[in-house]
Amino acid sequence: MVYRPINSLHAVLLAGTVPLFLGVLLADLAYSSTYEIQWKNFASWLLVGGLVFAGLTLLFAVIDLVRITPRTGRLIIYTVILLVLWVLGFINALVHASDAWASMPSALILAWIVALMAIAATWMGFSRAHAGVRE
């Protein structure tokens, strides 16, 4: 059994989702406790960045899913997490687009879910038992 880490660009993109979606969460927490609108602006842009990174990561995961046989359960779960994360993140972007406090509390709830999913996906992506393992 040969351990092959995931493609380095895939790795960079995947790792980037954590600080971005964590940033969304922290900025939303700051907005919800201070009502200072600039935190919401930060959250909105970090979310766009997160979606770009997560979207490209998802693309890599799908390519892996197609290329690598046999498809392991972990690879499938990893891809599904990225997909759900991206969809929820996109919905959160729409939620953030509603004016002022109209985005709350949905924005904060989604930010928590998406940040935790980004951490989970990254954990899986870099673990030794990941899809990149060739048997």
Added chain:
Amino acid sequence: MKRLICAFVFCAFMAACGGRDPDAAQYGSAPPLPEPQKQLFPTMKIAEPAAWGGRKPVVPAGYSITAIATDLAIPRQTLILPNGDILVAEGRGGNAPKLTPKDVIAARIKAKGTSPVKGGNRLTLLRDADGDGTYEVKSTFAEDLNAPYGLALIGSQLFVANQDALVRFEYQEGLTRPSSAPVKVTDLPSALNHHWTKALTASADGRFLYVGIGSNSNITERGMTAEVDRAMVWQIDAQTGAHKPYATGLRNPTALTIHPVTGQLWAVVNERDEIGPNLVPDYLTSVQEGGFYGWPYSYWGKNVDTRVKPEDPQKVASALQPDYALGSHVAALGVAFSQPSMGARFAEGVFVGEHGSWNRGDPSGYKVVFVTFQNGRPVGEPIDFVTGFQADGKTFGRPVGVTVDPRGALIVADDLSNTIWRVTPVEAVASPDAATAAPPQ
């Protein structure tokens, strides 16, 4: 889970594109107000501009309409001078930066529904010297202004409300071009200028000017500090330029006028968006000195808007209810009291120019309506006066400012087709007495 999410996203799209928003008949002093809605996508129906071609706006039987000036550069408000000349303020203002991804996207979408022409930043003079209804002179009266909008004449002083300052020209009858540059009366709040238009009217005695200053956001999404000196009407001493807030909480007071008999200040105000097709009605109201009209904390009196944090229950408790609802999202941008020379049916009341909606599946506005007055108060439902700006899914024009020419004409500025329209009774009404005696239509 995936299916659930797909269904969710699909519903959101359907809600955004979905068609029919029934007319809630939100007119008068007690409009029905539905519960606010949360929408993932704000409902949008952007006007699709098209040339008038052979068409013309539609006016009631007994009236005719002609285009007296075309190819203008975004005409907004007009002023009838004592000799019958018409001044047209042309321009496009606003310099609010795009702060969020939404700002970037929404600006692109909304721009599709407006004219691509560059704002003129000038005043154009139209003259019909022989009184035949053809305005044979169209010349530049003043240029290098900064998005001029409100216009008012007090004696020999012509006041122009630029988007950043109130300025004054010396004027005498027949003047076609002032010899000197304008003099600044006072600066006006201009930071960001999300709602940039500065509506203007003069008090009946000529001592004061009133300037309408719109909010810097839909509903405080640019932060509370951006709203200092916004969403209010200023009273300005015409000679000294000293100002004070005259009334506050008026989200976007886009046109002001004085009742010809009572001398009372009236305004049309554009209310907030993105809480549903039938919220919040734009309105026509008398403006009470010292009055607070709700924005941003509440709408139509004391209905709290939960999008605003921190809340201010004390302000909400003091909020006045406006006089007359015009309907949600109609975007009233012009108001003018009528005169008997307009004919008996439209002799007493106000004309209101409605630029038209974006935040509604079924468009509202896109017409000029007449609101009848009795004993100095608006009554009944608005009556369509100029329509036909939209047909077959296309939009040919969007009314802005309306002005009544005492000789018996309504002047309508159209900032989509860059046209000035003139509506006249087919048979001129000789005098107020004759107007009252005219048979009903």
